[in-house]
Amino acid sequence: MKKWLKALNIVVIIALIKIVQSCILFPNCECSDEVFYYSINSIEITNIDNSQTYPQFTEEDEMHKAAVAFNVLISDTTLTENYAYNKPLQSSIGFSTAQAWSCDCSMNYIPEPTIHSFNIYTNFDINDIIKAGDDVSNLFLAFDRNWSNGDLYYELNEIINLANITASEIPGILLRIFLKIPVDNSKAEFTIDITLSNGTKISQTTNTISIV
Amino acid sequence: MPKTTTLLLLTLLISTIALSQNNSNSQIGIGMGLQGKSCERIPNSTNLDFLNYLDTDGFIGNYAYIVLNGNFKIKQQSYLNLVVGLYSDLLPTKLNVSFSHIPWNIFGFGVSFLGYPEYINEITQFHWDNDEGMFGSTDSNYWQKRNYNVGFALGPEIKYNLNGLTIDLRVHAGFRWVNNFETRIAQKEIDGNYRRVYDYRVKRNFNPYIFPEFELRYRLFSIFNSKVGLKLRAACELSNRTLNYTRTTYEWTAQNKEDIEINLAKHKYSTLELDLGFFYEW
Numbered sequence: 001m002k003k004w005l006k007a008l009n010i011v012v013i014i015a016l017i018k019i020v021q022s023c024i025l026f027p028n029c030e031c032s033d034e035v036f037y038y039s040i041n042s043i044e045i046t047n048i049d050n051s052q053t054y055p056q057f058t059e060e061d062e063m064h065k066a067a068v069a070f071n072v073l074i075s076d077t078t079l080t081e082n083y084a085y086n087k088p089l090q091s092s093i094g095f096s097t098a099q100a101w102s103c104d105c106s107m108n109y110i111p112e113p114t115i116h117s118f119n120i121y122t123n124f125d126i127n128d129i130i131k132a133g134d135d136v137s138n139l140f141l142a143f144d145r146n147w148s149n150g151d152l153y154y155e156l157n158e159i160i161n162l163a164n165i166t167a168s169e170i171p172g173i174l175l176r177i178f179l180k181i182p183v184d185n186s187k188a189e190f191t192i193d194i195t196l197s198n199g200t201k202i203s204q205t206t207n208t209i210s211i212v
Numbered sequence: 213m214p215k216t217t218t219l220l221l222l223t224l225l226i227s228t229i230a231l232s233q234n235n236s237n238s239q240i241g242i243g244m245g246l247q248g249k250s251c252e253r254i255p256n257s258t259n260l261d262f263l264n265y266l267d268t269d270g271f272i273g274n275y276a277y278i279v280l281n282g283n284f285k286i287k288q289q290s291y292l293n294l295v296v297g298l299y300s301d302l303l304p305t306k307l308n309v310s311f312s313h314i315p316w317n318i319f320g321f322g323v324s325f326l327g328y329p330e331y332i333n334e335i336t337q338f339h340w341d342n343d344e345g346m347f348g349s350t351d352s353n354y355w356q357k358r359n360y361n362v363g364f365a366l367g368p369e370i371k372y373n374l375n376g377l378t379i380d381l382r383v384h385a386g387f388r389w390v391n392n393f394e395t396r397i398a399q400k401e402i403d404g405n406y407r408r409v410y411d412y413r414v415k416r417n418f419n420p421y422i423f424p425e426f427e428l429r430y431r432l433f434s435i436f437n438s439k440v441g442l443k444l445r446a447a448c449e450l451s452n453r454t455l456n457y458t459r460t461t462y463e464w465t466a467q468n469k470e471d472i473e474i475n476l477a478k479h480k481y482s483t484l485e486l487d488l489g490f491f492y493e494w
Binding site for chain 1 (some may be wrong): 347350352396398400401402403404405406407409462464465466467
């Protein structure tokens with residue numbers, strides 16, 4: 001009986017130690033500053049419905065004449081296709097570590113080579129002055145992924161310069177681009193041409209948009 | 213500001229009690245008070261006028277408070293009067309302090325300080341009403357700003373004592389202001405990409421005010437060498453107020469901005485305070 005009691009005491013003491021050990025208030029959460037480089041090989045464009053207060057993704061190919069907007073993801077598909085948050089596994093024998101929050105360390109991605117030029121061309125006439133084939137890059141403004149400019153847009157060249165040097169949590173540059181002027185035509189379509197610092201050119205065309 | 217002021221007043225109160233303990237006629241008390249506010253509404257022009265959105269209720273007295281007060285005789289002919297009000301948050305944020313010197317029988321003069329909070333609500337309504345084709349504000353949260361009013365004044369006083377009845381009457385005049393504050397209203401075009409942001413920077417506007425204050429204290433009964441009595445206080449603040457500001461308007465980008473100084477018409481503004489309570493005199 002005494003042996004059983006001793007064994008029980010040992011089990012209880014071990015359990016108590018594990019409980020105390022598990023109650024970690026502030027887990028060591030030192031995130032690495034290591035930077036990962038990625039090479040751009042893709043442009044993905046999706047439509048944005050910007051008729052309301054905030055832009056929303058849409059699969060509709062219809063936009064208001066003064067609310068033409070697109071979501072542009074410039075990325076390395078070899079990484080984005082396998083992208084996942086790299087969280088450490090929290091394993092523990094007995095009791096799992098009790099914590100109110102977890103170490104959400106994000107990766108730091110920077111493009112290499114960087115974007116040298118970012119141009120947008122219209123494939124249809126926008127009005128009587130701006131004709132199909134014209135470079136309309138200066139008529140577009142942009143938000144970045146984190147809306148870091150408050151409620152105001154960035155100039156396109158400004159946001160590209162920022163994206164080239166700012167570490168991103170994803171292996172890509174996510175932009176939302178907005179046309180400053182209304183489209184007087186019934187259709188709109190744009191081609192985005194990117195030239196990288198190593199001379200590589202990548203191009204992508206938006207869907208043909210019906211203007212309402 | 214209210215915390216610093218409260219700390220200063222507590223220090224003042226403790227030192228006053230210490231100084232006045234050998235003198236008679238010092239009193240402390242507790243009671244209830246009501247504060248009513250009125251601010252003239254001026255029809256909106258093209259510029260936002262913050263005072264049109266001031267939280268007022270006429271003189272119904274929507275702002276109720278617990279009042280702690282003290283009347284201390286500092287030395288012969290000199291008195292300190294404290295009124296500390298605690299609104300529903302139970303913080304001592306409403307303050308009236310006056311120092312009186314009565315050298316000529318019942319006549320004298322004094323200086324006073326006033327401080328109390330006020331709320332400005334839902335200025336976004338101005339933009340919803342006036343900015344056609346735009347979402348008045350992209351922020352759907354309720355807009356409220358809490359400001360603190362401060363005023364310093366001086367003027368003549370009367371102090372009248374007769375058979376347990378004390379009447380204090382002061383008519384002070386001075387300058388008042390509220391703390392400067394900033395706010396941002398962001399807008400977006402309906403069915404369009406156009407974005408506009410207004411940054412308002414409200415200055416510390418100094419406006420003159422008159423502060424008549426009446427106090428009546430009546431001794432009801434005595435306990436040993438101390439006395440208990442009833443205290444009634446009425447005060448009002450009369451002013452012509454304005455909240456001028458600098459407005460920066462951004463269109464599309466942060467680089468495309470314009471600063472304008474906005475000077476607005478003055479609003480007739482008044483408050484009325486009524487306090488009733490008991491005091492203990494030693």
